[in-house]
Amino acid sequence: MKVLKFGGTSVASAENIRRVKEIVQKQNEDVIVVVSALGGVTDLILQAARVAASGTGDFHPVLSEIKNRHAQAVAELFNGAGPVVYIAEELLDELEQILTGITLVGELTPKTLDRIAGIGERVSSHLVAQFIPGAVRKDSAELIQTDSYFGKARVDFEVTNQKIRDAFASFSGIAVIPGFIAKNVKGEFTTLGRGGSDYTAAIMAAALNVEALEIWTDVDGFMTADPRVISKAYTIPELTYSEAMELSHFGAKVIYPPTILPVYQEGIPIRIKNTFKPENEGTLILSSAQTPKDRPIKGISSISGITLLTLQGIGMVGVTGISMRLFTALARVNVNVILISQASSENSISVAIDEHAVEVAESAIREEFEKEIEMGQVSKIDIESGLSVVAIVGENMKHTTGIAGKLFSTIGKNGINVIAIAQGASELNISWVVKTSELRKTLNVVHESFFLSENVELNVFLMGIGTVGSNLLQQMQKQQKKLLDEKHLKIKLTGVANSRKMAFLREGIDMTTFREKLENSEQKSGLPGFIHEMKEMNIYNSVFVDCTASDEVSGYYKEVLNANISVVTANKVAASSDYKNYLDLKDVAKQKGVKFLFETNVGAGLPIINTLNDLVNSGDRILKIEAVLSGTLNFIFNTISAKVPLSKTILMAKEQGYSEPDPRVDLSGLDVARKILILARESGYPLEMDDISVKRFIPDALFDGSLDDFWENVKALDNEFEENRKRLEAENKKWRFVARFEEEKAQVGLQEVDSRHPFYDLEGSNNLVMYTTERYNEFPMLIKGYGAGASVTAAGVFADLIKVSNI
Numbered sequence: 001m002k003v004l005k006f007g008g009t010s011v012a013s014a015e016n017i018r019r020v021k022e023i024v025q026k027q028n029e030d031v032i033v034v035v036s037a038l039g040g041v042t043d044l045i046l047q048a049a050r051v052a053a054s055g056t057g058d059f060h061p062v063l064s065e066i067k068n069r070h071a072q073a074v075a076e077l078f079n080g081a082g083p084v085v086y087i088a089e090e091l092l093d094e095l096e097q098i099l100t101g102i103t104l105v106g107e108l109t110p111k112t113l114d115r116i117a118g119i120g121e122r123v124s125s126h127l128v129a130q131f132i133p134g135a136v137r138k139d140s141a142e143l144i145q146t147d148s149y150f151g152k153a154r155v156d157f158e159v160t161n162q163k164i165r166d167a168f169a170s171f172s173g174i175a176v177i178p179g180f181i182a183k184n185v186k187g188e189f190t191t192l193g194r195g196g197s198d199y200t201a202a203i204m205a206a207a208l209n210v211e212a213l214e215i216w217t218d219v220d221g222f223m224t225a226d227p228r229v230i231s232k233a234y235t236i237p238e239l240t241y242s243e244a245m246e247l248s249h250f251g252a253k254v255i256y257p258p259t260i261l262p263v264y265q266e267g268i269p270i271r272i273k274n275t276f277k278p279e280n281e282g283t284l285i286l287s288s289a290q291t292p293k294d295r296p297i298k299g300i301s302s303i304s305g306i307t308l309l310t311l312q313g314i315g316m317v318g319v320t321g322i323s324m325r326l327f328t329a330l331a332r333v334n335v336n337v338i339l340i341s342q343a344s345s346e347n348s349i350s351v352a353i354d355e356h357a358v359e360v361a362e363s364a365i366r367e368e369f370e371k372e373i374e375m376g377q378v379s380k381i382d383i384e385s386g387l388s389v390v391a392i393v394g395e396n397m398k399h400t401t402g403i404a405g406k407l408f409s410t411i412g413k414n415g416i417n418v419i420a421i422a423q424g425a426s427e428l429n430i431s432w433v434v435k436t437s438e439l440r441k442t443l444n445v446v447h448e449s450f451f452l453s454e455n456v457e458l459n460v461f462l463m464g465i466g467t468v469g470s471n472l473l474q475q476m477q478k479q480q481k482k483l484l485d486e487k488h489l490k491i492k493l494t495g496v497a498n499s500r501k502m503a504f505l506r507e508g509i510d511m512t513t514f515r516e517k518l519e520n521s522e523q524k525s526g527l528p529g530f531i532h533e534m535k536e537m538n539i540y541n542s543v544f545v546d547c548t549a550s551d552e553v554s555g556y557y558k559e560v561l562n563a564n565i566s567v568v569t570a571n572k573v574a575a576s577s578d579y580k581n582y583l584d585l586k587d588v589a590k591q592k593g594v595k596f597l598f599e600t601n602v603g604a605g606l607p608i609i610n611t612l613n614d615l616v617n618s619g620d621r622i623l624k625i626e627a628v629l630s631g632t633l634n635f636i637f638n639t640i641s642a643k644v645p646l647s648k649t650i651l652m653a654k655e656q657g658y659s660e661p662d663p664r665v666d667l668s669g670l671d672v673a674r675k676i677l678i679l680a681r682e683s684g685y686p687l688e689m690d691d692i693s694v695k696r697f698i699p700d701a702l703f704d705g706s707l708d709d710f711w712e713n714v715k716a717l718d719n720e721f722e723e724n725r726k727r728l729e730a731e732n733k734k735w736r737f738v739a740r741f742e743e744e745k746a747q748v749g750l751q752e753v754d755s756r757h758p759f760y761d762l763e764g765s766n767n768l769v770m771y772t773t774e775r776y777n778e779f780p781m782l783i784k785g786y787g788a789g790a791s792v793t794a795a796g797v798f799a800d801l802i803k804v805s806n807i
């Protein structure tokens with residue numbers, strides 16, 4: 001035999017009752033079907049009773065709604081005919097009479113309320129019993145005997161069990177019974193309190209020691225987290241009774257814990273099933289559940305609307321009875337304590353309570369500790385609202401090390417502040433308090449870290465979609481699927497901006513149609529606005545990618561890092577700004593557990609900075625750096641010829657995506673100066689830009705004025721350069737713009753190199769770096785290759801991005 005309980009939504013309408021019938025008829029054994037009232041009916045009854053008791057209002061409109069709901073179901077299920085019509089009418093007339101009585105006396109006692117609160121179940125059980133062929137209705141009120149604590153009556157199990165066993169001694173087939181209701185020894189109606197129908201089902205199941213109890217509801221069972229917040233939450237196949245109780249204590253309102261006590265004591269399995277998707281397995285709750293060893297956590301639950309009340313004072317240290325008095329004071333005013341945290345210093349005790357109970361709780365505590373407050377032994381009662389409690393639950397946590405470490409480091413890395421923590425010695429649950437504004441992010445990071453570790457998500461906020469930025473998006477879009485399939489890395493474009501518009505989407509903007517999305521966006525681009533929105537979205541594992549050349553953008557890195565968002569940048573301005581700022585950014589990133597990566601600042605996609613870091617970190621010392629670091633300048637000097645004058649080569653470098661947005665940054669030597677400065681710093685030398693000697697090969701006058709002036713005036717240099725070029729050709733030499741760092745000094749400038757020089761054969765826009773170190777001494781280390789260009793630079797940015805994910 002099995003007991004099946006159908007909740008309010010499962011019997012909310014004729015259509016749903018048809019589903020119930022189908023489910024019941026598919027059972028291969030005898031069943032007892034416990035039903036709730038039609039969804040929402042109990043609330044309507046209570047509402048009508050309150051209106052009646054007020055003495056001023058008219059309960060009839062609410063009563064009509066109750067009657068209509070039933071009349072509609074009867075009409076659809078029975079064509080409005082048959083005995084059920086009279087039964088329903090009779091019960092609802094009874095309700096009307098009692099409501100009239102309440103109106104007359106202007107008083108609503110718990111006893112009267114219990115007389116009517118279960119009328120919904122009494123009607124629905126008749127409807128369902130008559131609708132399922134062969135089913136018989138039995139009256140649970142005659143089987144379950146309670147005391148007279150109206151509203152939440154306590155069951156007399158000895159009498160009840162005997163009554164149930166007698167009633168079902170020779171029963172076979174389908175029985176339908178109302179949930180929630182019972183009677184006291186005098187035969188007066190009582191109710192079983194919150195979760196009452198579940199309780200009825202559990203009482204029946206335990207009394208008859210049935211094979212299983214099935215709770216049919218409108219969800220698939222216990223989920224790994226609140227599915228309204230975590231779209232990737234999934235149904236937990238098996239739970240122990242203790243895990244189910246822990247999970248349902250908070251958000252997961254699948255069952256009400258006290259209701260499962262009778263079946264728990266008998267070891268009867270409970271299955272949670274979805275009436276609307278009966279084919280799904282649901283969740284099975286047993287004494288010992290299957291738990292994969294690598295999944296110590298079964299689920300995450302959360303509850304919002306929490307206030308933390310902290311009693312603090314050095315006068316509390318070592319004084320016995322403080323907690324007893326605190327909790328007794330709260331109990332006196334019926335305040336339920338959801339979480340308790342007290343440090344071993346005993347200097348403070350924090351309790352998490354429902355925010356609606358704050359006023360009563362506070363005044364009860366103030367009253368209790370009036371003397372101590374007066375004497376200064378209790379210095380303050382702190383109240384912090386707008387909080388949520390989150391908990392991870394799992395029996396396998398017991399004696400497993402590293403769970404709390406993993407939990408809090410994941411949370412911390414994402415910039416979420418943990419306000420209070422509680423873990424019982426049973427190690428079944430770790431609970432903590434966060435601001436409700438951080439709840440979504442908390443659930444996401446914890447869910448990802450414990451349940452979806454096979455898929456790491458990276459949320460990209462990209463600023464600047466010019467040469468490098470747009471190429472990066474193409475590469476990411478092409479590689480997205482492969483990274484997901486093979487590396488379990490999900491890259492999402494969660495925000496993007498060009499100089500006019502910006503767009504954001506938590507689920508990820510389609511990288512093929514991002515331009516349309518931007519065009520259609522109503523958000524005008526603006527740096528503070530972009531940063532604000534990114535921070536407000538507060539998504540875990542976020543990365544800010546800077547593909548602009550703007551110093552204004554780089555000025556925001558600190559704020560971004562401080563918000564626990566990693567920074568990946570192709571923009572060289574920050575790493576070559578004041579040494580203090582460069583160090584600060586690195587420090588903030590370290591402190592916040594996020595990354596600040598800028599590999600493409602030198603040599604585009606070439607592994608120049610990473611290699612340098614590896615050398616230095618492994619104990620090598622950089623003695624000398626000699627390098628050609630400008631793709632633009634190398635391209636210009638390799639392209640200039642009798643037919644292609646200087647001015648044309650500059651234009652070509654720009655068109656081919658090598659030059660800076662303003663090519664004067666390359667021509668002036670500033671770009672190379674920035675790069676050698678960054679390399680010197682990464683080698684461990686605290687250089688400033690002023691320490692770099694820059695020898696320009698283009699007259700200063702050309703750098704004054706607008707970019708248009710420059711394009712016009714630069715042509716005047718063509719002849720002189722052609723003369724010099726011819727001379728060089730005759731001498732079999734080439735121009736190379738060389739950067740050098742040695743003995744804490746750095747310089748950049750134009751050099752004429754002959755064919756024996758290692759820089760002589762450097763083609764196209766290639767870069768070459770030579771590291772002379774203590775280990776690479778007689779033969780320096782060489783890194784050579786494309787040093788500029790859209791695809792190689794974008795690839796370098798992409799590689800940094802992937803590094804952030806730590807896959």
Ligand SMILES: NC(=O)c1ccc[n+]([C@@H]2O[C@H](COP(=O)([O-])OP(=O)(O)OC[C@H]3O[C@@H](n4cnc5c(N)ncnc54)[C@H](O)[C@@H]3O)[C@@H](O)[C@H]2O)c1
Binds near residue numbers: 499572
């Ligand atoms: N091109 C290369 O080979 C290369 C190599 C290494 C590093 N970089 C660096 O990459 C960065 C981008 O270079 P690029 O060649 O793509 O330049 P680009 O001029 O093609 O692109 C820069 C884009 O940033 C946009 N932008 C500027 N300020 C903005 C703001 N406040 N908000 C939104 N968008 C803004 C511009 O409108 C432009 O579209 C530069 O810092 C450059 O030094 C480039």
Ligand SMILES: N[C@@H](CCO)C(=O)O
Binds near residue numbers: 600
């Ligand atoms: N403008 C730069 C881009 C690479 O940093 C260059 O030409 O080298």
